[in-house]
Amino acid sequence: MTEENILERVRKRAAIPLNSRLIVGIGDDCAVYRPQGSNEDLLITTDMLLEGAHFKRGTHAAEEVGHKVLARGLSDIAAMGGRPMVCLLSLAVPRWATPGWIDRCFGGLRKLSRRTGTALAGGDLARSDTFASDIVVIGSVPKGAALLRSGARVGDGVYISGRLGGSALGLRTRRGRAWRRHLRPEARLELGEFLRRRLHATAAMDLSDGLSLDLRRLCLASKVSAEIDAPPVYPGASLEDALHGGEDYELLFTAAPGSRVPAKFGELPLTRIGVIRRGQPGRVLLGGRALAPLGYDHFKRS
């Protein structure tokens, strides 16, 4: 079983019709809900962080855990061009966590929530043997303006922000800037808003599971294929890290042929890495050869 197998089973068997207010359901970075009579659409995303599967107690400080819990959810909002409004946190508190640890963990989350204007609105608490969290983030986007995975068209350019593979490098070496990058990912919220408002990107998603797997997902959703060159690689990382490493939380997006994509957004490079083609949906060619979707899959690896 792979994660996609399970998702496909759920999607097919769920067969719950989208209700009139649910504009986007399973399969994008966020679900999109259209409140009656409102000029905003709401983006809804959930994201788990589990001890063991996503981090190890010994390697992540409490504050970094708290930061990461929220940053991962915010990244989904960024990917759709939204502004985060509120979050809810479900937390299974492990028996090993001291009151001090819990405070520092909430401290890390709070700092990021303040900086991004995301109000902590509630959640759930329970006891557990290991740490488990699930963050819900609700974001806002003007009606009909959310950036979807499904909007890429033949001829569009394929772009990424930043340099890829830093998080994978950090996880391997556990030192320097790459390690800090792994521990404290930054959601590209300003960039997401720029892509939606100024650039009118045709599709976008965040790079959480590796370029090879995530670009495949974008192509599947848009029913297109893509031809790319090697992406910019994080200093010290390998091409493998950049192609298949997860948790970079950069944005992957497509833009119509005439779009003027700047070389930088602030300090962050924006790089054209390829083009959208007709062809087998989901197929990605790198330098003319098929790129296997080797990115992170919880189920394949287990």
Next chain:
Amino acid sequence: MTEENILERVRKRAAIPLNSRLIVGIGDDCAVYRPQGSNEDLLITTDMLLEGAHFKRGTHAAEEVGHKVLARGLSDIAAMGGRPMVCLLSLAVPRWATPGWIDRCFGGLRKLSRRTGTALAGGDLARSDTFASDIVVIGSVPKGAALLRSGARVGDGVYISGRLGGSALGLRTRRGRAWRRHLRPEARLELGEFLRRRLHATAAMDLSDGLSLDLRRLCLASKVSAEIDAPPVYPGASLEDALHGGEDYELLFTAAPGSRVPAKFGELPLTRIGVIRRGQPGRVLLGGRALAPLGYDHFKRS
């Protein structure tokens, strides 16, 4: 540490100002978000179900787990008089779960989501050693009409639906109707809507952690105390089960003195068990004596 200690720490330290669209934050059954220009308010709730803490693999069938995951979230929507619209499910799939088990679990959730019109809109998946789920339910309520815990006023009658202690009895005896009641709780959605639309209840919440603890929470939120008599007891259950047993998922509500509360809502009895009084906030008297809040607390018991 008790659950309330932790919540109080989080609430104080969070100190994230409610933003203009967040009408109700931490401390009620759901958060309430007011979309710009809309005539509906959105209710948002999250609820975890963890193997070990909330159920045991050997005692709950996969379908019952799926049902319970959603029913607990729906109960929070019912408590505020809302209509469930969409849900998202985060699921840590244990290594022991076969594809068949996962399908049956989703089957149980799907059946309830169809019956209640709650579209499954997304979620998250990961691998884990034990089953862990977190359900997010988004509900809709007319603007400003959500039933809050904080609305009880001195002189209001205190009411409950149904008979209490059935779930605790079932958990102890593991047989008969009480056990089925524990395994397959029903959210009181129609009743919640009736309380809001017809009865104009002043406050409401669902009974998930036991009457003694939950009524104390309602009184704390409303800054009042309450005097009650013994509530109706589920056949075969003890008064202790009814006062302190969790997971009945009946509704606790208050209504202004002149309200005509029917004796039954469909088949479900509605019983006046007491009255709201001035006095120490959160204090509950049963037959004139202080009732200790012995209901379920994940943290006290561990």
